[in-house]
Amino acid sequence: MIKKIKQGAFYGSIGLLAFLVMISLLSIMGYILFNGVGHINLEFLTKEPRSMGREGGIFSVIIGTLILTLFSVLIATPIGVAAAIFFTEYSAGKKWVGPIRFFTEILAGIPSIIFGLFGFAFFVIFLGLGWSILSGGLTLAIMILPTLIRATEESLKTVPMSYREGSLSLGATKLQTITRVIIPSCLPGILTGIILGVGRAIGETAAVMLTAGSNLRMPTSLLDSTRTMSVHLYTLASEGISLEKTFATASLLIIIVLIINTAANAITSKYIIKS
Amino acid sequence: MKAYEKIVEKLIIVCAIISTISVVLITVFIFRSGLPILMNYGVIDFIFGTNWSPTNGNYGILPLIAGTLSVTLGALIIGVPMGIASAIILSEILPGKVARVFKSAIELLAGIPSVVYGFFGLIVLVPAIRTFILPIVQLVVPKATTTGFSIFAGAIILAIMILPTIVSISENSIKAVPREFREASLALGANKMETIVRVIIPAAKSGIIASIILGMGRAIGETMAVILITGNMPKIPGGPLDSVATLTGTIAMEMGYADATHQQALFAVGIILFMIIMLLNAIAQISAHGLRGNN
Amino acid sequence: GAKTEPTATGLTGKVVVAGSTSVQPLSEELASAFMDINPDVTIEIQGGGSGVGIKAAQDKIADFGSSSRELKAEEKATIANEYVIAKDGVAVVLDPANTVTDLSLDQIKQIFTGKITNWKEVGGADAPIVVVSREEGSGTRGAFVEITKVSEKDAAGTAVDNTTKDALVQPSTGAVKTTVANTPNTIGYISIGALDDTVKAIKVEGIDATEANVLAGDYKISRPFLYLSNTELTPAAQAFLDFILSAEGQAIVAKDFIPVQ
Amino acid sequence: MENASTKFEIDKLNLFYGSFQALIDIDMTIYTNKITALIGPSGCGKSTFIRTLNRMNDLILGVKTTGLVKFDEMDIYAVDYDVINLRKKVGMVFQKPNPFPKTIFENIVYGPKVHGEKNRDKLQEIVEKTLKEVALWEEVKDRLHKPALGLSGGQQQRLCIARCLAVEPEVILMDEPTSALDPVATSKIESLLEELVEKYTIVIVTHNMQQAGRVSDYTSFFLSGKVLETDKTEIIFSNPTNKKTEEYITGRFG
């Protein structure tokens, strides 16, 4: 009897909490989409901004966003996954891994503006890369590394020892074991890291503005500056330029993130055999 | 074959070194930029000073520390239960298809720029606190007032922002708990709740804690949303409906216009932030190890 | 149009302007007008804040650094050239429901330093005043506190900003505007260019906050938009600066801000 | 057969994993306070069948069960049947040892704790008693608070049996409980079974014909998802009706 009550309370409370999550989700999404979707049209998608973005579209900004995000994720994913593999598979139990992991976690809490200033001082000025996709992408890559490393490490840890034993006992090298058995079985975790990373990169403003710049025109090379949708909507909103375009940009951004996430999920689930 | 493997393994090491170096570089960068003023102004005065007005040469960040801790704590109090409950529901209760949709929606939250959260908070949440929450609070504390720009508002928005991190990472590790453990527990006559609470969550603990630590990192590091809704008042707060300024918010807000010394001071704030996160991480790790003993 | 700019045609090259996000929209408009005349010149406008603008000029990584606040003395020493390209009036704004329509500079000072805390003391309803200010270092705040004497020199001659600690602080024009628009009993200050009917701009010392009044010198609260340079200007950069200061450039400035000529 | 009361009554039980039918029209009776052995070649459905008796197959996605399984006269697949209570009464030891990632002590007290036992001394007593019953006490008494996953395969399995006994169920389902054990431990478990059967009903899957012959009262022979024959163990081993049964049993060795 008491058990029934306890269980009721348990399900009730986690249900309520999850319901709250739904509510927050719906209200934020709803708020943005309701105010924004109506202003998305062909012109908005295909034209360049005019009059500080008060008129026209955001075509170059969309392209800039995609390139910059893609670039940073392409840099960060291999490095992050490899680093996580190194920390869990190659140096498990080593004393010095602890401090590195610790610092990595701390970096996850450093405000992005500091990454921005670092990128500005290091990539833009010191390496002379200027405000460019290169500077911005590298800065963002460093910024999303902690999340990526940690998410990957966590899923590596869940791979049962017996899989490693099975593979090694067949004469597979460590690397083969990692690439053929371990990574496939923890793809969902890596994917989580990437999705969270993409989210952070795509939603970032301060760090991007200081490193990739906020040039409105279409970038033609990695050394060109670009403006991302987040930077654009930050400028629109904070300088009070156009609330309409702000919401339209935000809505479009949500739609783009949705597409990216869905695609990523679809691709990984294709590679995972469910048991 | 051999040579190729050696190269790849070297590459893996290189990647680990790169990420370590980037960690070190940024750490050095922050310390190099902030240490001089910290030394000149005095560490104690800096940390325990209660007056933050850089244009007047006052760099006391105690109010900012109080602001950061209260908002972060609030976000964790609200966000962690919500996140873990959602992770449980996603992995243990909802059927696969529904769960996938719910999860994608939560992951979507990760991609919304923080300015948008900020403006949502500014236009919807802050007035809502003033008009709905305040009257309720006044029933208990009649003298309470608030503009709505508050710890509470910041905590709610941050809680929502850290949900994707907590939910996705926790859910992955809950899912990775082998089916044998569930079976063993159910076969002993434990119900689903007991199985979840006593077997699954402890087995997934490492991942859940990692998710909380990363979420906490995100909450502390988040700026754009927070500066729009907490009021940025560098005063030590008396309650959850008071306005506060946070360490990160102050850095982000003032860095853009700051002159040289002011900038140094903001980097010094970064150093303190570094220390605080270190401390919080240590606490999280220790409490996790403490738990392990009991299970 | 183009005829007033005889040297511009045939110009090539790239001009980078970086810095203040407040100046950024104006720079963008000026740049696009300039590039219509000189299609072979690329002008890149970067944000980052006035701090970045000053640093960019100091380190010569941009042709022009832009700033929306006056330079400090020690900053002035490191910058060779400083051009005022426009002025921005700062309007004092209340939430639209407020009945107060006019405040003196002194009343504003008393409010922002926390001496006056209720609207009834300045002829409004009986309600506590909620002060909304900008962040430390902001150019708008700098101009505002200086002219309203919220900031005063102390005995040693250094300026002390006495803005009340009970002020809400918002980090941008848009945020202050939205805050004031949505929060009862607030008072704040924003760029005249950003005024719209979501907030109510009041008269200061009986003078309306309009661009014309700032230009005429009647309305006192304003700040400069600066272009800073530490290098020998390239022909393209020189041409861009000339264009901005020309009648045509200043006409663009006048759309939202106050021309300097 | 009529002189014993019935614990489980299975009637036309069919089970599908998706489209694959793993159990076909199973009819069987399991008698109270008897040991029933299930034998048959690998993959014939023994584990699947035993898992229907405490509805453990509910956990596997895509499993569909039809037919009747009655426990103490009640249909356990009825909609409002209390599965938790069923599982409390019907304990299970699995084919692969599956201790929790907890200490040895915590593994054993898990069940009692879940069912409300809080008294520390009582729990300690349960641990000692059950570990002795499975002949593990001497080996682990100094490391009760060490992780159970550090035990050897056989030790883990005995721990799992102890964990099951700690709940004091009415029925114990055992899926090859001794396959990971050495002869000494096996013989201890077998004598334990003889003791337990006084109080409990036992269903045991085994590959060891000798074991089935030695310990069980009834034996069922499974083949390709069907029960070919169920009878008193003496009869199955001495005089099986079905030719296949005979072949399987005489194909035995040792």
Next chain:
Amino acid sequence: MENASTKFEIDKLNLFYGSFQALIDIDMTIYTNKITALIGPSGCGKSTFIRTLNRMNDLILGVKTTGLVKFDEMDIYAVDYDVINLRKKVGMVFQKPNPFPKTIFENIVYGPKVHGEKNRDKLQEIVEKTLKEVALWEEVKDRLHKPALGLSGGQQQRLCIARCLAVEPEVILMDEPTSALDPVATSKIESLLEELVEKYTIVIVTHNMQQAGRVSDYTSFFLSGKVLETDKTEIIFSNPTNKKTEEYITGRFG
């Protein structure tokens, strides 16, 4: 003993899990093309020992090994020893079946692929051949591309044996390979062992005395981390030197 050549030569091997010593001064010789059986009560160190032969214990944190293990005259614990090559030559079947979360087909071709075999037909051939050898082919030939984790316990174990054979090692280490198997499958595996021993050297841990007696040429008796006795199987079973060995073996049943 002198008439067979030596595959492994073990000398004063000690192994510690942290501070717990699991193997004490083990001396042993394992002869080429012979089957060596390891017997002994649960927890005595058989699995630990067998895992030192392909250095599988390297994976466990805190394991410390001292002494000499020579494979083909080479010290396998030497610093520059090629462990991968060792493991390729020394295959292993584990106590708990551990198929990869891949399809049945992918499980078997994993080893060959890792060692460079790409030819699809060749791989198909390997799958069929090895599955037939372990008597699993008929049961799974229609679901080769289904997940291996959907197999029954015994099927999984046979799959793991097949996976090991697919690499064509020189030595096969088997940790209770038939404990999850029914008699028919067991007898098939045992005859397989008899065939394999022509080409391979086999070390097998077993709890089944009959099995040890039936299949092995040499038998080692382990107790509490020590080897009490190693000898030709006939001798161990008929006339053991050590009293403990005799007790253990005669304590057998079935």
